Amino acid sequence: MIRSDHLLEVRNLEVVFPTREGTVQAVRGVSFTVDAGESLGVVGESGSGKSTLARAALGMIELPGRIAGGEILWRGRSLLDKRVARRIRGREISMVSQDPMASMSPILTIGTQMTEVMTRHLDIGRREAFTRAGDLLEKVGIPDPGRRLGQYPFEFSGGMQQRVVIATALSCDPMMLIADEPTTALDVTTQAQILELISSLQKDLGLALVLITHDLGVVAGACDLLKVLYAGEIVESGTADQLFHRPRHPYTAALLGSTPRLDVKADRLMAIEGHPPDLRHVGGRCSFTPRCPHATTRCTTESPVLQPSEAGRAYACWNPLGGREAPELPTARAGHG
Amino acid sequence: MGDALLEVQGLTVTYDVGREGFWGQRQTRLTAVDDVSFSIDRGETFGLVGESGSGKTTTGRAILGKVPIASGRVKFAGRDITEVEGRERRAIRRNMQLIPQNPYGSLNPRMRVREIISEPLVVHRLFKNAKGASERVVELLELTGMNPDDMHKYPHAFSGGQRQRIVIARALALNPDLIIADEPVSALDVSIQAQVVNLLQDLQKRLRLTYIFIAHDLAVIRHISHRIGIMYAGKLVEVAKGEDVYRIPIHPYTEALLSSVPIPDPRVERARAVSVIAGEPPDPIHPPMGCRFHTRCPLAEPRCREAAPPLEAKGPEHEAACWVR
Ligand SMILES: Nc1ncnc2c1ncn2[C@@H]1O[C@H](COP(=O)(O)OP(=O)(O)OP(=O)(O)O)[C@@H](O)[C@H]1O
Ligand SMILES: Nc1ncnc2c1ncn2[C@@H]1O[C@H](COP(=O)(O)OP(=O)(O)OP(=O)(O)O)[C@@H](O)[C@H]1O
Ligand code: SF4
Ligand code: SF4
Ligand SMILES: [Mg+2]
Ligand SMILES: [Mg+2]
Numbered sequence: 001m002i003r004s005d006h007l008l009e010v011r012n013l014e015v016v017f018p019t020r021e022g023t024v025q026a027v028r029g030v031s032f033t034v035d036a037g038e039s040l041g042v043v044g045e046s047g048s049g050k051s052t053l054a055r056a057a058l059g060m061i062e063l064p065g066r067i068a069g070g071e072i073l074w075r076g077r078s079l080l081d082k083r084v085a086r087r088i089r090g091r092e093i094s095m096v097s098q099d100p101m102a103s104m105s106p107i108l109t110i111g112t113q114m115t116e117v118m119t120r121h122l123d124i125g126r127r128e129a130f131t132r133a134g135d136l137l138e139k140v141g142i143p144d145p146g147r148r149l150g151q152y153p154f155e156f157s158g159g160m161q162q163r164v165v166i167a168t169a170l171s172c173d174p175m176m177l178i179a180d181e182p183t184t185a186l187d188v189t190t191q192a193q194i195l196e197l198i199s200s201l202q203k204d205l206g207l208a209l210v211l212i213t214h215d216l217g218v219v220a221g222a223c224d225l226l227k228v229l230y231a232g233e234i235v236e237s238g239t240a241d242q243l244f245h246r247p248r249h250p251y252t253a254a255l256l257g258s259t260p261r262l263d264v265k266a267d268r269l270m271a272i273e274g275h276p277p278d279l280r281h282v283g284g285r286c287s288f289t290p291r292c293p294h295a296t297t298r299c300t301t302e303s304p305v306l307q308p309s310e311a312g313r314a315y316a317c318w319n320p321l322g323g324r325e326a327p328e329l330p331t332a333r334a335g336h337g
Numbered sequence: 338m339g340d341a342l343l344e345v346q347g348l349t350v351t352y353d354v355g356r357e358g359f360w361g362q363r364q365t366r367l368t369a370v371d372d373v374s375f376s377i378d379r380g381e382t383f384g385l386v387g388e389s390g391s392g393k394t395t396t397g398r399a400i401l402g403k404v405p406i407a408s409g410r411v412k413f414a415g416r417d418i419t420e421v422e423g424r425e426r427r428a429i430r431r432n433m434q435l436i437p438q439n440p441y442g443s444l445n446p447r448m449r450v451r452e453i454i455s456e457p458l459v460v461h462r463l464f465k466n467a468k469g470a471s472e473r474v475v476e477l478l479e480l481t482g483m484n485p486d487d488m489h490k491y492p493h494a495f496s497g498g499q500r501q502r503i504v505i506a507r508a509l510a511l512n513p514d515l516i517i518a519d520e521p522v523s524a525l526d527v528s529i530q531a532q533v534v535n536l537l538q539d540l541q542k543r544l545r546l547t548y549i550f551i552a553h554d555l556a557v558i559r560h561i562s563h564r565i566g567i568m569y570a571g572k573l574v575e576v577a578k579g580e581d582v583y584r585i586p587i588h589p590y591t592e593a594l595l596s597s598v599p600i601p602d603p604r605v606e607r608a609r610a611v612s613v614i615a616g617e618p619p620d621p622i623h624p625p626m627g628c629r630f631h632t633r634c635p636l637a638e639p640r641c642r643e644a645a646p647p648l649e650a651k652g653p654e655h656e657a658a659c660w661v662r
Binding site: 275 | 388497528535554556559560583593595598599601603604605606609613614617
């Protein structure tokens with residue numbers, strides 16, 4: 001056991017995928033913590049390392065992927081130890097992913113699958129597990145659970161499948177739920193249903209929630225704390241209010257400016273020119289440099305590290321936005337914005 | 338209304354989807370688009386929004402003549418496209434181009450960018466071959482913010498946003514008046530999505546294009562559209578100016594859709610009354626009688642189960658299909 005006061009503590013995590021064309025550095029020096037009952041949003045674009053981070057936190061990085069450095073602690077125990085990870089996964093930490101079918105067997109009934117998970121992890125018999133499965137389906141808003149338990153996944157709509165996955169994820173009373181793009185494959189009215197379900201379960205059960213998404217709208221309502229991921233690194237973290245209303249990292253600001261809003265009509269979206277870097281060739285500079293309107297020489301020669309600043313927030317930038325408070329770091333240029 | 342470039346009247350499209358009945362004696366038809374009417378002015382962006390399966394793509398394909406029309410009319414610049422033939426038909430075809438829903442599937446990986454972009458030019462015999470069209474291809478690449486040298490590369494060398502620019506360049510090759518863009522940014526990351534949305538808006542101004550912009554993302558639709566049509570289960574349930582759809586929605590489904598869209602602002606989200614709508618869209622093969630939304634509608638009355646409400650004017654430039662509102 002290593003001393004850690006947090007539910008989950010990730011320290012300096014490095015995850016790589018060796019490929020024929022070079023080594024992809026998918027997660028680069030990521031550190032963060034999750035405490036009991038917290039709701040944390042992780043936002044990033046495609047390829048920024050969100051799913052890799054989620055899988056690492058469950059001890060699920062598979063070959064050719066490799067954890068090249070760092071530590072992941074679950075209540076003080078290392079999840080890098082496969083035996084520990086296997087015991088904790090699905091029980092103390094549960095996961096819901098984008099594709100509900102990926103976590104279900106197409107040839108077993110919902111009831112069989114749910115009871116199997118419970119009898120494996122909990123000290124209960126099949127009959128008790130089956131009753132519990134019915135209660136859980138009811139809790140996640142599936143009508144007529146008695147009949148539904150006898151059905152196969154294909155007999156459910158996408159939204160209903162995701163409800164079943166959520167019910168299964170909750171079946172062993174986990175302390176933390178990791179939801180990786182849980183609503184991306186769903187229509188917007190169904191998304192609203194599922195997000196409301198996740199939020200209310202999180203509050204009722206006092207769960208810690210890690211909600212991973214590319215959609216700023218999704219985290220705005222559901223999460224108190226936020227991390228912004230870019231090219232495998234956390235570039236900014238803080239409360240949702242801090243990041244949405246006073247972003248300090250130019251990428252966070254650009255992401256907000258690129259996102260159209262239903263309630264405010266902008267004349268023009270603030271596009272970010274270019275595209276994210278090739279993760280086989282990163283490091284030695286700020287990875288946002290080629291796209292950043294505030295880049296200075298320093299940005300091209302030195303990689304900024306995530307530095308804590310005021311009120312519990314942190315950002316990795318040499319020229320942070322919002323000049324009202326003095327930036328913590330010695331900067332080439334003072335604040336902008 | 339001003340200068341209508343496109344008029345769609347009572348458009349209905351069905352697909353044959355297997356047989357029903359004990360002996361398979363009945364052909365099962367799915368009505369993907371049911372009695373849809375709208376018109377679009379020159380230079381306007383008409384946003385078509387709705388959830389998966391609501392009939393957006395089918396509407397676009399029917400306008401382009403890519404699926405047979407069961408009933409109704411499509412008029413382009415005053416001419417009924419189902420009636421014209423020969424040269425006139427080809428001319429209309431050239432004037433309407435598609436940006437298809439799946440940008441990856443629509444680029445042949447074995448063709449170089451020059452061949453891809455010049456394909457419509459060669460098919461319509463404006464040039465003999467891709468090489469001959471080089472000058473026009475360079476023009477189109479520059480127009481879409483690409484590099485002229487890119488014409489010698491293959492699609493795999495480009496990112497998602499760049500591929501979408503190639504698709505747009507190809508759609509512009511024949512100088513069309515109308516572009517039907519089917520989910521042109523749905524597969525892109527938000528920072529790239531913004532680039533493409535801005536590009537489409539710039540092109541519209543420069544080339545006086547008319548767009549049908551199809552998407553399931555209401556925030557994108559509201560941003561880019563002058564007018565918006567909302568589809569539900571094959572029906573057009575509301576048509577209005579973008580502002581009005583947001584400010585004074587009439588149809589209960591439009592309201593449900595608006596309240597489901599998350600706003601990227603925690604303060605707004607906290608203050609918002611959550612009114613999640615229950616249920617799911619109906620089975621398209623066996624849609625409910627009457628108003629197709631009655632199975633989920635909080636305002637449904639007995640008459641809603643009996644007959645389908647027509648799309649009718651409810652205010653200035655504002656139409657909706659609802660018995661109650
Ligand atoms: N098995 C693998 N082999 C090689 N590279 C991989 C593998 N899995 C992920 N990667 C790479 O690691 C990086 C991070 O991928 P990841 O799936 O974590 O991103 P993401 O943020 O979840 O993206 P998305 O939004 O598309 O789901 C990407 O560059 C990806 O190509
Ligand atoms: N080729 C086809 N054969 C049979 N049915 C089809 C065909 N194409 C579409 N459909 C059906 O027609 C209905 C409308 O489909 P359409 O693709 O037009 O919807 P959409 O609004 O574009 O949906 P999405 O948002 O998923 O693209 C759906 O029920 C669909 O299953
Ligand atoms: S470090 Fe420099 S390049 Fe990176 S985000 Fe900050 S200003 Fe931009
Ligand atoms: S017609 Fe009736 S069921 Fe349909 S939307 Fe209006 S009130 Fe609801
Ligand atoms: Mg992912
Ligand atoms: Mg479609």
